[in-house]
Amino acid sequence: MEIYISQFIGGLSVAMLLFLVASGLSLIFGVANIFNFAHGSFYLLGSYIAYQTISLFPNFWIGLITATIGAGLIGAILEFIFLKRLYGRVNEGPFQILLTYSFILILDDAVKFIWGPEYKTIVKPDILEGSFVIGSIFIPKYNVFIIIVGIAIALLAWYVLNKTKAGMIVRASSLDRTMVGLLGVNVSMVMTAVFGIATALGGLAGAMAAPLRTVTPGAGIEVIIDSLIVVVLGGLGNFWGALLGALIIGEVNAFGILWIPQWASLLSFAIMIIVLIFKPQGLFSKSR
Amino acid sequence: MMNNIKGQYIGWIVFFIVFMSLAFLNPTEHTINIASKILVMGLFATAFNLLFGTTGLLSFGHALFFGLGAYITGMVVKSYGAEVFIPMVFLGGIISAIVSILLGFLCLRLTGVYFTMLTLAFAQLVWGITIKWYNFTGGDDGIQGIERPPLFDTFSSYYILILIVVFISMLLIYIVRSSPFGMVLRGIGQNPKRITFLGMNVYRHCLFAYVISAFFSAIAGGLFAGIDGSIHPNLFFWTQSGGVILMTILGGLNSFFGPLIGATIFIILEDVVIRQTEYWSFVIGVIMLSAVIFLPKGVISLLDFIQRLRKT
Amino acid sequence: MVLCEIKGLDKRFGGIHVTRSMDFKIQEGELSAIIGPNGAGKTTLFNLISGFIRPDKGQVFFMGRDITNMTPENITRLGMVRSFQVSSIFPDEKVFDNIFLAALSYHKKNWSFYKTNTAYKDAMKDAEIILNSLNLNEKAHLWAYELSHGDQKVLDIAIALAMKPSLLLMDEPTSGMSPDERKRMKVLLKRLHEEFKITIVFIEHDMDMVMDVAQKVRVLVQGQLIAENTPEVIMQTQSVIDAYLGEDGF
Ligand SMILES: Nc1ncnc2c1ncn2[C@@H]1O[C@H](COP(=O)(O)OP(=O)(O)OP(=O)(O)O)[C@@H](O)[C@H]1O
Numbered sequence: 001m002e003i004y005i006s007q008f009i010g011g012l013s014v015a016m017l018l019f020l021v022a023s024g025l026s027l028i029f030g031v032a033n034i035f036n037f038a039h040g041s042f043y044l045l046g047s048y049i050a051y052q053t054i055s056l057f058p059n060f061w062i063g064l065i066t067a068t069i070g071a072g073l074i075g076a077i078l079e080f081i082f083l084k085r086l087y088g089r090v091n092e093g094p095f096q097i098l099l100t101y102s103f104i105l106i107l108d109d110a111v112k113f114i115w116g117p118e119y120k121t122i123v124k125p126d127i128l129e130g131s132f133v134i135g136s137i138f139i140p141k142y143n144v145f146i147i148i149v150g151i152a153i154a155l156l157a158w159y160v161l162n163k164t165k166a167g168m169i170v171r172a173s174s175l176d177r178t179m180v181g182l183l184g185v186n187v188s189m190v191m192t193a194v195f196g197i198a199t200a201l202g203g204l205a206g207a208m209a210a211p212l213r214t215v216t217p218g219a220g221i222e223v224i225i226d227s228l229i230v231v232v233l234g235g236l237g238n239f240w241g242a243l244l245g246a247l248i249i250g251e252v253n254a255f256g257i258l259w260i261p262q263w264a265s266l267l268s269f270a271i272m273i274i275v276l277i278f279k280p281q282g283l284f285s286k287s288r
Numbered sequence: 289m290m291n292n293i294k295g296q297y298i299g300w301i302v303f304f305i306v307f308m309s310l311a312f313l314n315p316t317e318h319t320i321n322i323a324s325k326i327l328v329m330g331l332f333a334t335a336f337n338l339l340f341g342t343t344g345l346l347s348f349g350h351a352l353f354f355g356l357g358a359y360i361t362g363m364v365v366k367s368y369g370a371e372v373f374i375p376m377v378f379l380g381g382i383i384s385a386i387v388s389i390l391l392g393f394l395c396l397r398l399t400g401v402y403f404t405m406l407t408l409a410f411a412q413l414v415w416g417i418t419i420k421w422y423n424f425t426g427g428d429d430g431i432q433g434i435e436r437p438p439l440f441d442t443f444s445s446y447y448i449l450i451l452i453v454v455f456i457s458m459l460l461i462y463i464v465r466s467s468p469f470g471m472v473l474r475g476i477g478q479n480p481k482r483i484t485f486l487g488m489n490v491y492r493h494c495l496f497a498y499v500i501s502a503f504f505s506a507i508a509g510g511l512f513a514g515i516d517g518s519i520h521p522n523l524f525f526w527t528q529s530g531g532v533i534l535m536t537i538l539g540g541l542n543s544f545f546g547p548l549i550g551a552t553i554f555i556i557l558e559d560v561v562i563r564q565t566e567y568w569s570f571v572i573g574v575i576m577l578s579a580v581i582f583l584p585k586g587v588i589s590l591l592d593f594i595q596r597l598r599k600t
Numbered sequence: 601m602v603l604c605e606i607k608g609l610d611k612r613f614g615g616i617h618v619t620r621s622m623d624f625k626i627q628e629g630e631l632s633a634i635i636g637p638n639g640a641g642k643t644t645l646f647n648l649i650s651g652f653i654r655p656d657k658g659q660v661f662f663m664g665r666d667i668t669n670m671t672p673e674n675i676t677r678l679g680m681v682r683s684f685q686v687s688s689i690f691p692d693e694k695v696f697d698n699i700f701l702a703a704l705s706y707h708k709k710n711w712s713f714y715k716t717n718t719a720y721k722d723a724m725k726d727a728e729i730i731l732n733s734l735n736l737n738e739k740a741h742l743w744a745y746e747l748s749h750g751d752q753k754v755l756d757i758a759i760a761l762a763m764k765p766s767l768l769l770m771d772e773p774t775s776g777m778s779p780d781e782r783k784r785m786k787v788l789l790k791r792l793h794e795e796f797k798i799t800i801v802f803i804e805h806d807m808d809m810v811m812d813v814a815q816k817v818r819v820l821v822q823g824q825l826i827a828e829n830t831p832e833v834i835m836q837t838q839s840v841i842d843a844y845l846g847e848d849g850f
């Protein structure tokens with residue numbers, strides 16, 4: 001029984017990390033109608049920026065902050081310089097995928113070039129070392145921290161999107177860009193900002209995941225695929241759907257490793273395929 | 289598009305003469321190896337573009353069919369000997385076509401990004417299975433020492449075989465593209481609703497194109513197995529699908545020979561760059577980015593541009 | 601003879617009731633107009649009849665068959681063909697090929713994949729006839745996107761004609777046209793009806809056009825068919841006048 005509970009908690013923290021990455025992906029799609037294939041690469045950047053900062057100033061929290069800001073800035077810059085040129089072009093959809101695919105190739109190799117191909121590690125801050133012990137169950141403090149941050153971000157994002165003026169502009173832009181433009185809002189800047197915020201979320205997730213997983217240049221690709229699956233499960237552009245998708249994938253992986261260790265990594269694909277076939281617009285869609 | 293009939297003839301002649309003459313210029317084994325890969329990847333990209341260049345449907349999982357072709361040929365030849373090589377290339381195409389009917393049945397109900405992601409998911413699933421199923425596929429080690437077919441067992445005679453098969457295959461794809469069916473596919477890309485209201489079923493036409501595309505992708509994969517005599521699960525990997533997309537964009541997705549030209553540039557560049565640096569991904573990333581931004585219609589569009597300059 | 605019968609057709613989009621239990625019959629050989637303010641549900645009505653969206657209730661019969669649950673492509677094959685409010689053409693094909701593609705479909709050649717398309721003489725001939733009779737022949741070798749707005753609308757109709765329709769549903773054939781282009785469209789509509797013997801129902805905002813061309817007018821307001829009569833009578837009908845006076849711009 002204990003193993004199930006600790007596996008469940010482990011799955012939950014993986015789910016929260018996935019949610020942080022996937023919610024960014026979902027946000028960009030929902031608002032800007034951009035499919036950012038390279039989202040996992042911003043996660044990767046987050047890990048490495050955190051690593052770099054911590055090796056200069058040995059403080060975990062500064063690492064988290066620089067990773068978030070750094071990934072956000074790079075994202076905003078890339079959107080501003082490159083993605084903007086595609087808006088409204090013929091075949092925009094496929095070309096977005098291809099452009100962001102080229103970001104993956106470039107960013108992943110840039111990371112390898114700057115920081116080398118070998119593994120990097122980040123140690124947890126002292127207060128998050130160790131576990132809470134309830135009876136015979138050990139719950140790592142760090143996992144609890146991730147879960148709390150995940151929930152906090154979800155609530156914050158919900159609040160900003162639904163209850164603030166900025167959030168209303170963002171939501172309105174997702175429905176009708178021209179209309180919002182006519183109201184005197186600089187839609188182009190809104191896009192850049194949204195893209196930046198989304199990639200910042202990816203960077204934050206990467207930094208937070210670093211102490212749990214080793215940091216390697218290949219990590220971005222796994223994350224993209226996992227978060228793609230999450231987002232597709234939840235329905236592209238659906239924020240709460242992303243949370244649900246992340247929970248499903250996190251837990252399925254956690255228990256898959258327990259029961260069918262060899263094939264666990266294929267489970268998420270199988271789930272995504274099943275969902276896409278039966279509910280192609282995601283689990284939260286009403287019907288086709 | 290295929291409006292310029294004369295230009296197309298010239299294309300076919302140049303294509304054949306260039307690749308044929310290579311065989312008689314006393315080339316090194318390395319040159320032939322590169323030329324073989326260009327032809328095989330060129331066919332793969334042309335087959336891929338039968339779907340993308342006409343209907344605009346972007347499959348990010350075409351490596352699945354290529355890999356399937358390579359593995360069917362590779363595994364069977366490994367067990368039963370080189371005599372079955374050529375039939376296996378063909379059988380690989382057939383099996384791939386059957387698989388694509390099932391996949392297309394599921395994937396083509398979706399469009400846009402959903403279609404792209406579902407094709408990606410299927411290909412990655414097969415990649416994962418290939419790696420894990422060690423006893424059957426050789427797992428991460430891949431398969432080595434695949435013999436070439438009798439009569440074509442030297443590197444240069446195998447090159448001739450590749451040239452013949454690729455030439456015929458491309459000709460067949462060309463015929464499909466210039467048929468009424470091909471025209472319907474282009475119509476689907478430009479205005480699917482109009483196609484529906486002309487009494488045609490968009491889904492079924494796309495499915496048929498997908499199946500033809502899968503067939504020839506697998507033929508390319510089967511031929512690939514004999515070039516180095518070794519295959520690896522990465523033939524199924526998404527970077528392989530990404531590569532073939534890049535070739536297509538690079539050469540020009542609106543022109544028939546664009547993907548072949550793109551494959552030529554890609555393979556030669558890969559050969560040169562990989563000897564200089566290990567950051568090949570970075571280089572193709574930059575090329576892809578520049579192509580998408582500055583040359584979305586590929587290098588072929590430069591030809592049009594030059595022609596227009598001459599006229600004015 | 602009744603060509604097409606609409607029985608109790610009903611459709612809601614969420615809260616909006618766009619089609620309210622509608623009943624009417626389209627007679628073979630009629631040339632009629634549907635008018636109504638913006639958002640009255642005219643386009644939706646065509647979408648329902650042609651199978652593009654499913655009604656919540658009611659039935660559509662065409663040439664004696666219940667086509668309510670048929671797909672748009674099969675309905676088109678029966679001879680009910682549409683042209684669109686925003687011209688629906690193949691912009692990156694030549695003008696000729698736009699019509700040729702439709703003609704290939706009519707001759708059921710859309711599945712042939714082993715002969716070049718120029719091998720299909722019947723379809724070629726059809727396309728040329730249509731091209732000539734709509735005066736598009738001088739523009740045959742332009743790309744469709746190069747045509748003027750008005751010519752694109754004509755091309756849209758040309759594409760529809762290649763399907764040799766027995767019933768042609770035209771959604772605002774003159775929308776966005778100059779007065780000159782409108783005059784030509786008026787003539788074209790009459791010719792399609794008289795020379796080609798096509799039953800035509802067209803949606804139209806231009807009252808001149810309606811008065812001049814239509815033999816019968818149906819008025820749609822908020823999803824309801826409020827009147828059906830000759831143009832002269834319709835112009836005198838109080839409920840129609842009220843409906844339109846409530847709207848600006850008419
Ligand atoms: N697919 C849809 N989903 C939801 N609402 C729709 C849909 N299609 C149409 N509507 C709504 O139904 C109403 C009728 O639309 P429709 O296009 O049929 O009007 P119309 O009479 O053709 O107007 P116009 O003269 O402007 O073309 C409008 O309020 C429109 O917003």
Ligand SMILES: [Mg+2]
Nearest residue numbers: 642643644685
């Ligand atoms: Mg309308």
